[in-house]
Amino acid sequence: GQQLNQSPQSMFIQEGEDVSMNCTSSSIFNTWLWYKQEPGEGPVLLIALYKAGELTSNGRLTAQFGITRKDSFLNISASIPSDVGIYFCAGQPIESGGSNYKLTFGKGTLLTVNP
Amino acid sequence: GAVVSQHPSRVICKSGTSVKIECRSLDFQATTMFWYRQFPKQSLMLMATSNEGSKATYEQGVEKDKFLINHASLTLSTLTVTSAHPEDSSFYICSVGGTNTGELFFGEGSRLTVL
Numbered sequence: 001g002q003q004l005n006q007s008p009q010s011m012f013i014q015e016g017e018d019v020s021m022n023c024t025s026s027s028i029f030n031t032w033l034w035y036k037q038e039p040g041e042g043p044v045l046l047i048a049l050y051k052a053g054e055l056t057s058n059g060r061l062t063a064q065f066g067i068t069r070k071d072s073f074l075n076i077s078a079s080i081p082s083d084v085g086i087y088f089c090a091g092q093p094i095e096s097g098g099s100n101y102k103l104t105f106g107k108g109t110l111l112t113v114n115p
Numbered sequence: 116g117a118v119v120s121q122h123p124s125r126v127i128c129k130s131g132t133s134v135k136i137e138c139r140s141l142d143f144q145a146t147t148m149f150w151y152r153q154f155p156k157q158s159l160m161l162m163a164t165s166n167e168g169s170k171a172t173y174e175q176g177v178e179k180d181k182f183l184i185n186h187a188s189l190t191l192s193t194l195t196v197t198s199a200h201p202e203d204s205s206f207y208i209c210s211v212g213g214t215n216t217g218e219l220f221f222g223e224g225s226r227l228t229v230l
Contacts, residue, residue: 030217041223044221088158090217092216103217103219105158108158
């Protein structure tokens with residue numbers, strides 16, 4: 001099946017720094033989404049992107065749907081300690097078999113913010 | 116977004132026993148729910164799609180006789196891990212689709228440990 005390459009695997013940053021992570025695929029995706037998961041919890045949707053080139057913000061978070069439809073990035077500005085968690089990209093591949101919710105997930109980026 | 120609740124959040128069982136995990140959509144009538152499995156430090160893998168009033172659709176490699184799914188109402192889906200073995204120990208997470216394509220709202224997850 002389709003695979004998403006998410007990088008970096010982990011990041012250790014100081015509070016106040018900006019963060020950037022991205023996902024790439026060899027396949028075209030219709031939809032890109034970014035989720036955050038905290039320990040022992042289910043993922044929480046942060047941003048959803050539906051059009052190539054789309055740039056969407058949610059507070060200090062900004063994500064973009066790549067023009068080629070094969071990549072997406074997530075930026076977090078002015079990080080704070082509560083940003084700690086695992087960030088997953090997810091995409092709906094073009095060959096999703098007609099399901100609107102069949103997603104492929106990246107392997108996640110573990111973010112640690114030092115106060 | 117939809118509010119999804121799982122129970123139990125943690126369960127420990129002996130090898131060979133069966134365990135049932137409930138997933139409830141608290142504010143949304145869900146004809147479809149999705150069950151994911153997540154091993155430590157791994158991404159989310161879709162196990163099956165639960166369909167209200169009909170059989171679940173299982174992903175390739177997932178044993179339907181081992182992971183029994185029942186979706187008897189629009190607000191409740193259950194996953195029963197039958198004859199559990201230590202290798203079934205994992206974090207099981209259910210989700211409900213939102214109104215926009217690809218949006219998933221996850222429950223808190225259920226940590227299964229098989230001794």
